[in-house]
Amino acid sequence: MTMDQKDHQIVRALLQDGRLTNQDLAARVNLSPSPCLRRVRLLEERGVIKGYAALVDQKAYGFPLTIFVGIKLDGHGKLNVRQFEERVATIEEILDCFLMTGDIDYLLRVVAPDLEGYERFVRETLHMIPGVASIDTSFAYGVVKQSRIFPMP
Incomplete structure (x- = not known):
């Protein structure tokens, strides 16, 4: 899908606040409500907007640690990779x-x-995945920047 500047403005506004009403969104991107709603629905239908979610503080939710884990496989055959x-797609902690x-x-x-x-996650989950040759762990001890808002093209 080719997106124009107005589509990018709509997506960016929704990334900043997914709870905007169509009326508020239209005002923010300088459109009337009907064309704005049509554009949003088209962006949803074409898969540009995949859904809406709440941003949750991971510490308040009970998962204060962020860990980056490098994985090497012992082989790169189709079966091993698949x-x-x-x-991995089924593991909630990832x-x-x-x-x-x-x-x-x-x-x-x-x-x-x-x-x-x-440690439990590594021993009981990661080590149980066939084909994992090595696991390299790095703990994040702070966050300098975390954004889910794409830049304007």
Whole structure:
């Protein structure tokens, strides 16, 4: 889908506040309500807007630790990769999984309630995934910037 400047403004406004009413959104992007709603529905239908969610403070929710986990597989055959990716997709503690270039195959963003919880996660979950050759863990001890709002093109 080709997006114009107005579509980008709509998406950006919804990223900043997903609870905007159509009336408020239309005013923010300088459209009348009917064309604004048509554009939002088209963005949803075409999969640009995939859904709406609340932003939750992970500490308040009970998962204060953010851990970045580098994974190397012991082989890159289709079965090995498929099994790993299918299993990772089902694990709730893994919030993001990126396929990487370089020294590691995957980079995971994991949350945990505490060090013991992370240790349990590694022993009982990550080690149980077939084909994992190595696990490299880095703990985030602070957040400098975290954004879900894309830049304007």
